[in-house]
Amino acid sequence: MSISITTEPPLQDDVRTLVAELNAYLMPLSPREFQFQMTVEEMSEAALTLFIARDGTGQAVGMGALKEHGDGLGEIKRMYTLPQVRGQRVGARILERIEELAHKRGIRRLVLETGEGAGFEPAWRVYERGGFQVCGAVLDYPDSGYSRFYEKKFA
Structure with missing residues (x-):
């Protein structure tokens, strides 16, 4: 399968669809108060760069974003791939693109929050x-037992 990954604005119908599918996937996996979802409007902030993976027909099949926090710290947000492309390294390729941009922007540490429990295993494998x-709680996320935190440091 041919996949292209580019930076795109989040205010698009197919991005809204990906966000809705991600949210629907996450809803039964942990309590709502421990889910840190972002709308496409929130994803439009200047500190966030969104990567979209598209198949050969132009369909959006995955996404992931880099949010810059300053002082060499970046956060990975809204990683998701459609079920039909899982196992084809689409998530890994999005992650690689995020890392490339992080390097270019002088980010020395990438962090992320994901769920801790059944259903999150595919995300853990990608990371x-x-x-x-795995690391301790990052940024302002609570250490609730419903989250797993990751980091990657660069020289």
Whole structure:
């Protein structure tokens, strides 16, 4: 399958669809108060760069974003791939593109929050295969037991 990954603005119907599918996937996996979802409007902030993966027909099949926090710190947000492309390294390729941009922008540490429990195993595999390591709570996320935190440091 041919996949292209580019930076795109979030205010698009197909991005809204990806966000809605991600939210629907997450809803039954952990309590709502421990889900840190972003709307496409929130994803439009200047500090966030969104990557969209599209298949050969132009359909959006995955997404992931880099949010810059300053002082060499970046956060990975809204990683998601459609079920029909899972196992084809689309998530890994999005993660690689995020890392490339982080390097260019002088980010020395990438962090992320994901769920802790059944249903999150595919995300853990992508991050761990990408060289991320489990760490303690990051940024202003609560250490609730419903989240797993990862980091990757660059020299």
